[in-house]
Amino acid sequence: MKSRKLSSKTLIAVQVLVVVAFCGAYTMGSRDSRQAFNTVFLNQVTYPEVKIERKVPLQVAPLYDDPSVVTDEELAAVLKQVRPKFPRKHMKPNHVEHALRTWSIKSTFQDPSIVSGIEMRDFLIDHARFLASWGDEASPLLIDEPEGISIRWGSQVGGSVHHDHWLASLTEAGIHLDEPVFAPARRDMDINDVIQQSLRDFRLDEREVEWSAMAFGLWIPPVKQWKTTDGRSVSFDQLVQRLIRGDKQYGVCVGTHRVYSLMLLIRLDDEFDILSDRARANAYGYLERVRDLISVCQFEDGHWPANWMDGKTALTNPQEIPEYKNVIATGHHLEWLAIAPKELHPPHEQIVKAAKWIINNTTSHTEDEILQKYTFYSHVGNALALWRHTHAAKFWKEWQKTHPYVPDAKADNDAIEAPKPTL
Template sequence: MKKKSTFKTFGIVQLLVLGAFSIALIVSNSQARTDLKVQFLGKEPFVPVPIPREEPVQIEREYNRPDLVSDEALAAVLEKIQPRFDQTEMKPNHIEHALRTWGVKATFQNPHAVSGQEMLRFLTDHSVYIDSWGERMKNLPLLEEKPTGIRVRWGKEICASYHHDHLIACVTEAGARLDTPVYGPSRSDHTLYDVVQESLRDFRLDEREVEWTAMAFGLWIAPTNEWVGDGGRKYSFDLLAKRLMRGQKELGVCSGTHRVYSLVLLIRLDDKFENILSDPVRDTVYAHLEDVRDLIIASQFPDGSWPGNWPDGAEAVSNPSDEDIYKKVIATGHHLEWLSIAPKDLHPPDEQIKKAVDWVVATTKSRTRAEIKQRYTFFSHVGSALANWRQVHPADFWHEWEKEHPYDPALEDDGSIQKSEKQQANAEEH
């Protein structure tokens, strides 16, 4: 009887301890939570990863090829992809792409275009997000405040960031400083530093997408090549590179081309800092990229475009798939973009690059405002790629171009936006 009573008492004590622990997790501050996790769960606390800079690493553009991309061709594409966004219900995915292309300092003569600073504030200030989306989205903030920090809500909702760590990577490529203020719903005093650290803390190697994680982490924490996440999980850029090479090439985001871009970025960071990748992993990555080069040499169509199934090589040309032209815009624009930062020995012959440029410029120029707006994310990569091939930032080139070619309101409206909106309204009525 005494033994049974002892077990019962022990059970009650355990329940009380567990209950107290649960309550403490709910009401305590972040430091207290960390202490409790260490004491009761044996988890190692997350230690912030050193970030040795206030501004992200910039990957130098090595090529200035007016023979591939003329001033007129670049200007025509950049004119098409100016960020002409109605500030009501702005899509984070569109703003992220526009910001990474144009940068935080971008300004425009066009009154319909959103400046770089306006785009940055939309992505980093909950009140600006609510101004755009209205109070109905107050329970679906883009920036979620957690006990451990502040993180970005992502997923397929129209008011969310579409890809994991995409927002962080985009504001980083856009040149946002680490001390950029970030305001969640409570207006707490956070900065971009806190968002990056929360991503470093919460990262898992089995995330569905790691393309933008690799970019964001690399551009901030290099020359650090390994770090420890929450619970003592150990990570490195070697692990990220291996993860990016896993699986079929075509199955990643945008026909697998974002994986390629991220791998090239890691190679460039390794060139800049050394030991970002170990020698064996670097060799494997380089061989992987050489294979990609050979596949796009074989899979380019006679008109210069690349198809979405480019990893099929010559088979993609001899047995073409019936795909929307925008799949070719995605593949061609993205391939030109990673090639623009890749070492020259990873390039196909110049004549193939020229054919790809000519095709994607002509295709972009032929699109209406409504078509560009609908597929903005795809065409933004075209603008980024072409500017890289001219060794110039899009905002800088456009600023100089507008001095000689000022904004003309008469040329702004091609009527397609209103027509598209009217067609959509009629479809909704029926």
């Protein structure tokens, strides 16, 4: 019987089919199977992904419903000021991120000029939506990585300003773990891929760790430590030590974001035991010192100064501080105090005075003026909603039922104008 020889064309065709089949299997395979292949055949170092046991992030609920801090009318007036009335052209990721953490993905508005929560979410997680706003005038916000997606951040145009702020904001806004994320390559990726990339890339010596701590804390418990790409182990204990390291004047937003992150980690530790006793005690002690400082530096009109960390000296030897920095300090302190136990509070009358000052300040500006400092004022809206044990989106939805949007600007303003707070 004669043997048949395969032609060169047949051999090439078979080889092509094998390669195509292999590439298809690799592409369609699970993350674990791809990592196993890369480790064995490509000598690539990989680390197990952190298994996240929830589809939606954890939430740290406010502890109070205190109308002496802010009434319904005052809250409505403030929230009206911080609605995300952004131009669709050149939408700033930093503005959108701040708006989302205040308003959530569920937010809807009767006024069509206001950007909804879904629209804000899609702008951040879909390169096509980002491209529609920026065209070729900005580099992509989402960056394709070999095993995930990272976020372009920094001072460049069209970027997310702070490291992991994109992730933390979407997390606080209630994003789902399996929500698709479309980077320029349009691969099959989701929020979990972004989280895993962020966990792998994290470095303790980064300039800003406040938002990494928040995002990781709201997603990965009861897991309390993980490995980075370079093989280093990172734990929530180490995050606490990193947050309390250095002078209080350092850190984002006059040192107040680290305070919020520490309080959030303590609240999460109450339920998931993610901190050692020593780390928890250190974090709690730090917050006690913050409490003591803001108890002695409040100005007569109610605001806490940007140099609050100077304690009584900030009051006896006042500095010339731009108003917006005092807005940052006062709004952010009210925010973390809303999720803090009373033992970490300054006297209650100080909280009330701070709230009345920030309400008056926020409602005295035009919407255009607020937009110029939107990131700072968004924290005011979130803080005051927390003090009424509610959320901006939930409160606004109910408020619109009895105070509907009227297209005429004057009528709209009259419909939801709140009385000025009295000190």
